[in-house]
Amino acid sequence: MNRKGARATISDVAKAAKTGKTSVSRYLNGEQHVLSADLKQRIEKAIAGLNYRPSQMARGLKRGRTRLIGLIIADITNPYSVEVMCGIEAACRAQGFTLLMCNTNNEVDQEQHYLNLLSSYQVEGIVVNAVGMREEALSYLQQSLLPMVLIDRKIPEFDCDVVGLNNSEAARVATEHLIEQDYRAVLFVTEPLGLVNTRHERLQAFKTTMERHPGRYAEQAEVALNDPAKLDHVLMDFWQRHQTEHCAVLVVNGALTLQVTRSMKRLGLDWGTQMGLLGFDELVWAELAGVGITTLKQPTWQIGYSALEQVIRRIEGDTAPPEEKVYSGELIVRGSTRFSPTP
Amino acid sequence: MNRKGARATISDVAKAAKTGKTSVSRYLNGEQHVLSADLKQRIEKAIAGLNYRPSQMARGLKRGRTRLIGLIIADITNPYSVEVMCGIEAACRAQGFTLLMCNTNNEVDQEQHYLNLLSSYQVEGIVVNAVGMREEALSYLQQSLLPMVLIDRKIPEFDCDVVGLNNSEAARVATEHLIEQDYRAVLFVTEPLGLVNTRHERLQAFKTTMERHPGRYAEQAEVALNDPAKLDHVLMDFWQRHQTEHCAVLVVNGALTLQVTRSMKRLGLDWGTQMGLLGFDELVWAELAGVGITTLKQPTWQIGYSALEQVIRRIEGDTAPPEEKVYSGELIVRGSTRFSPTP
DNA sequence: TTGTAAGCGTTATCAA
DNA sequence: TTGATAACGCTTACAA
Numbered sequence: 153m154n155r156k157g158a159r160a161t162i163s164d165v166a167k168a169a170k171t172g173k174t175s176v177s178r179y180l181n182g183e184q185h186v187l188s189a190d191l192k193q194r195i196e197k198a199i200a201g202l203n204y205r206p207s208q209m210a211r212g213l214k215r216g217r218t219r220l221i222g223l224i225i226a227d228i229t230n231p232y233s234v235e236v237m238c239g240i241e242a243a244c245r246a247q248g249f250t251l252l253m254c255n256t257n258n259e260v261d262q263e264q265h266y267l268n269l270l271s272s273y274q275v276e277g278i279v280v281n282a283v284g285m286r287e288e289a290l291s292y293l294q295q296s297l298l299p300m301v302l303i304d305r306k307i308p309e310f311d312c313d314v315v316g317l318n319n320s321e322a323a324r325v326a327t328e329h330l331i332e333q334d335y336r337a338v339l340f341v342t343e344p345l346g347l348v349n350t351r352h353e354r355l356q357a358f359k360t361t362m363e364r365h366p367g368r369y370a371e372q373a374e375v376a377l378n379d380p381a382k383l384d385h386v387l388m389d390f391w392q393r394h395q396t397e398h399c400a401v402l403v404v405n406g407a408l409t410l411q412v413t414r415s416m417k418r419l420g421l422d423w424g425t426q427m428g429l430l431g432f433d434e435l436v437w438a439e440l441a442g443v444g445i446t447t448l449k450q451p452t453w454q455i456g457y458s459a460l461e462q463v464i465r466r467i468e469g470d471t472a473p474p475e476e477k478v479y480s481g482e483l484i485v486r487g488s489t490r491f492s493p494t495p
Numbered sequence: 496m497n498r499k500g501a502r503a504t505i506s507d508v509a510k511a512a513k514t515g516k517t518s519v520s521r522y523l524n525g526e527q528h529v530l531s532a533d534l535k536q537r538i539e540k541a542i543a544g545l546n547y548r549p550s551q552m553a554r555g556l557k558r559g560r561t562r563l564i565g566l567i568i569a570d571i572t573n574p575y576s577v578e579v580m581c582g583i584e585a586a587c588r589a590q591g592f593t594l595l596m597c598n599t600n601n602e603v604d605q606e607q608h609y610l611n612l613l614s615s616y617q618v619e620g621i622v623v624n625a626v627g628m629r630e631e632a633l634s635y636l637q638q639s640l641l642p643m644v645l646i647d648r649k650i651p652e653f654d655c656d657v658v659g660l661n662n663s664e665a666a667r668v669a670t671e672h673l674i675e676q677d678y679r680a681v682l683f684v685t686e687p688l689g690l691v692n693t694r695h696e697r698l699q700a701f702k703t704t705m706e707r708h709p710g711r712y713a714e715q716a717e718v719a720l721n722d723p724a725k726l727d728h729v730l731m732d733f734w735q736r737h738q739t740e741h742c743a744v745l746v747v748n749g750a751l752t753l754q755v756t757r758s759m760k761r762l763g764l765d766w767g768t769q770m771g772l773l774g775f776d777e778l779v780w781a782e783l784a785g786v787g788i789t790t791l792k793q794p795t796w797q798i799g800y801s802a803l804e805q806v807i808r809r810i811e812g813d814t815a816p817p818e819e820k821v822y823s824g825e826l827i828v829r830g831s832t833r834f835s836p837t838p
Numbered sequence: 839t840t841g842t843a844a845g846c847g848t849t850a851t852c853a854a
Numbered sequence: 855t856t857g858a859t860a861a862c863g864c865t866t867a868c869a870a
Binding site: 159205206207208209210212213218228229234235237238241245250251252253254255257262268269271272273274410413414417435436437439440441442 | 502548549550551552553555556561571572577578580581584588593594595596597598600605611612614615616617753756757760778779780782783784785
């Protein structure tokens with residue numbers, strides 16, 4: 153150390169190795185082929201001895217490139233987001249980037265705050281995982297001029313790369329499964345549609361698929377995540393009108409599936425035996441809840457990984473028009489839709 | 496902008512406001528009282544017009560203080576960690592710090608990598624959430640000379656602030672509940688004890704409490720999270736030897752409770768009716784699994800918040816000897832321990 | 839109340 | 855193959 157326990161700097165290393173800062177910098181930046189073996193040795197020893205670590209602050213300031221990626225997550229509490237994040241992280245690691253993670257807790261001003269923050273740390277790109285985000289919260293995002301990739305959800309009137317699930321295909325697969333299992337009436341339960349394209353797409357594909365099968369009855373309902381009373385009402389109402397046929401519920405996402413399951417428990421409705429149940433998003437506890445819950449699993453990790461690759465492509469100068477990349481989901485059949493036709 | 500779409504700098508602002516950098520800097524750093532109203536106006540306008548955001552890189556480099564806190568999480572997949580993180584985040588926000596989150600995925604070299612990284616970004620303090628961490632992984636942590644607070648778990652031979660659950664109390668409460676419910680034989684299932692103090696403390700309190708009640712039978716077993724076969728064996732064995740009395744299982748943490756529940760499902764053992772079940776850590780799906788699962792909920796958010804407060808105290812120069820801060824858990828009784836004495 | 843200039847730890851330019 | 859030296863964008867003596 154130079155004086156009082158402070159971090160060693162490149163100058164300290166240079167001094168210790170009896171050379172100039174330039175050579176040390178060269179050593180650090182892989183231009184080792186231009187250094188003599190002897191000098192290399194001395195620098196190596198000095199670095200080890202001083203336990204020197206280059207300051208990324210100074211580096212970032214000087215070079216202008218930080219190799220920093222900002223990740224804005226609307227709701228870290230959502231397992232979907234966590235899994236996506238793992239994929240992003242893996243990609244960062246593989247590509248030599250570092251992730252700066254921000255959780256907005258779904259608060260609009262937090263989003264603004266973090267956007268400023270990321271920008272002031274000169275992140276080179278931003279990934280936005282808007283799952284769970286309220287619509288108003290999206291408003292600020294457009295401010296940023298940085299390379300940006302959206303996960304799962306588009307922002308209305310904002311042309312930008314998006315990576316997510318093939319919603320139409322997935323909803324079709326899910327619906328067809330219910331039809332094969334001979335459910336006659338299906339209720340599609342979603343969070344309020346608003347302008348959230350994923351919800352619209354899933355609903356639309358559901359309706360289209362149902363229409364292709366005459367004699368089946370399709371219905372839909374919008375319920376907020378935090379409105380259990382309404383959910384109870386919606387489910388009960390549907391049940392009362394359709395308990396004589398084989399009926400099922402298709403839920404738009406995992407967070408809502410949790411609520412639906414709770415509601416059915418409250419109402420004493422048994423999924424699987426009395427009413428079919430299928431939800432988007434895999435759940436760790438899916439097999440533990442009664443007869444198990446059939447889910448449509450998203451390739452979350454893959455989605456995250458892919459999103460980061462795309463943002464890096466943009467950082468590296470790709471100016472192709474914004475594209476939408478979608479991945480297929482996987483239906484995991486469990487007891488809640490294993491319908492055994494009863495007497 | 497000055498030239499080619501680059502970010503505006505403080506010089507640009509100064510120029511636009513027809514003043515010097517110093518005044519702008521003063522404006523930004525709250526020393527507004529020394530500025531004339533007129534100058535303040537001009538600066539304000541210039542900043543808005545150029546959409547100027549100070550570079551934290553430069554600021555950090557110059558001042559040496561970054562207001563950055565590093566968070567190392569062993570396993571972001573664990574809901575416990577996520578909740579703790581939310582508390583930390585809230586505290587950061589309240590105190591004007593920014594969180595740099597790193598997920599080591601429980602890989603030893605990742606930990607080393609992130610430690611270097613955080614240090615090179617000159618974070619002012621580090622919070623380590625070691626839940627889910629393998630022991631070897633802890634080895635690197637001691638290198639850091641930064642203010643550091645541990646969450647949940649101590650590092651052997653490393654004297655450092657720790658914030659977590661009052662394990663002895665919690666285990667006692669849980670065990671006493673089982674005794675009150677008249678379970679005669681209880682199996683404590685834990686991940687391999689190793690040097691993990693939390694597991695030792697919970698087990699120890701369990702044993703002590705059981706000993707105070709003669710006629711009760713206590714047993715323990717160590718099972719790795721990823722060894723379902725062994726878990727099946729352990730549970731089946733216990734069941735076969737104690738099915739004639741009222742027996743129960745006490746599980747050391749939420750991750751393992753998930754596995755235990757799966758195992759019981761495989762074995763056809765019904766929690767609540769055939770065997771009692773109580774697990775540390777609250778689970779979102781606790782009430783949905785059969786008759787519900789009794790849990791011992793930790794004040795996770797609180798723990799996170801408190802940890803950050805402590806790290807800030809250290810940053811601000813507090814040199815008191817390392818302390819351990821523990822919070823009480825809360826028992827949430829559900830069907831899995833609501834034992835109805837049968838014929 | 840305002841501005842000038844030095845310097846934080848790097849990397850890039852240029853000369854030796 | 856090496857090494858001064860000038861930036862990078864900011865804060866902070868120190869002057870005015």
